[in-house]
Amino acid sequence: MEDERIIDLYWQRDERAITATKETYGRYCYAIAYRILASHEEAEECENDTYLDAWNSIPPARPQPLSAFLGMLSRRIALDRWRKGQAKKRGGDRVLLSLDELAECLPGEAAPDAGIEAKELAAHISAFLRSRPRAEGDIFLRRYWFLDSIKEIATRYNMGESRVKMLLKRTRERLMTYLTEREVTI
Numbered sequence: 001m002e003d004e005r006i007i008d009l010y011w012q013r014d015e016r017a018i019t020a021t022k023e024t025y026g027r028y029c030y031a032i033a034y035r036i037l038a039s040h041e042e043a044e045e046c047e048n049d050t051y052l053d054a055w056n057s058i059p060p061a062r063p064q065p066l067s068a069f070l071g072m073l074s075r076r077i078a079l080d081r082w083r084k085g086q087a088k089k090r091g092g093d094r095v096l097l098s099l100d101e102l103a104e105c106l107p108g109e110a111a112p113d114a115g116i117e118a119k120e121l122a123a124h125i126s127a128f129l130r131s132r133p134r135a136e137g138d139i140f141l142r143r144y145w146f147l148d149s150i151k152e153i154a155t156r157y158n159m160g161e162s163r164v165k166m167l168l169k170r171t172r173e174r175l176m177t178y179l180t181e182r183e184v185t186i
Helices: 003-011 018-038 040-057 064-091 090-104 118-131 136-146 151-157 161-181
Strands: none
Touching: 003 018, 003 064, 018 040, 018 064, 018 118, 040 064, 064 118, 090 136, 090 161, 118 136, 118 161, 136 161
């Protein structure tokens, strides 16, 4: 079903919106949560919580694109669960490692998940990634949004792990320069 039709169902408070969302974006939401939590049960709960948050947010929101909105909800819910200590036992090292890598290129004192000025920072990062070659931006997103491992990225893009690491390092350095030039601090 198309996004506009799904959103219309939410606005009409029609429960078919949840079913349509699950059919269209269920695997996507689950995958995001699973990357963070590394637990099938926790990821399924996050997926279901995503539908509840979408139900409570639409209306008044009319998100475009719906996939990005649902991805953001899934990621936030999974990170919240991870922060509560459950991820420590279930693959939290991947999350911690990715956040530590990203923290190196962010100016200021706060952690990258602190969220004080998250919308402004997200807009700057998004603009930066759009200015980069597509493959570079995609690899950056695979690592820091989807939390793919270096090995998974190397396999996906048919390149060596050392090349992926170097590309990510250089992209983080460019991002740090980009944010510093624009006097963005968090």
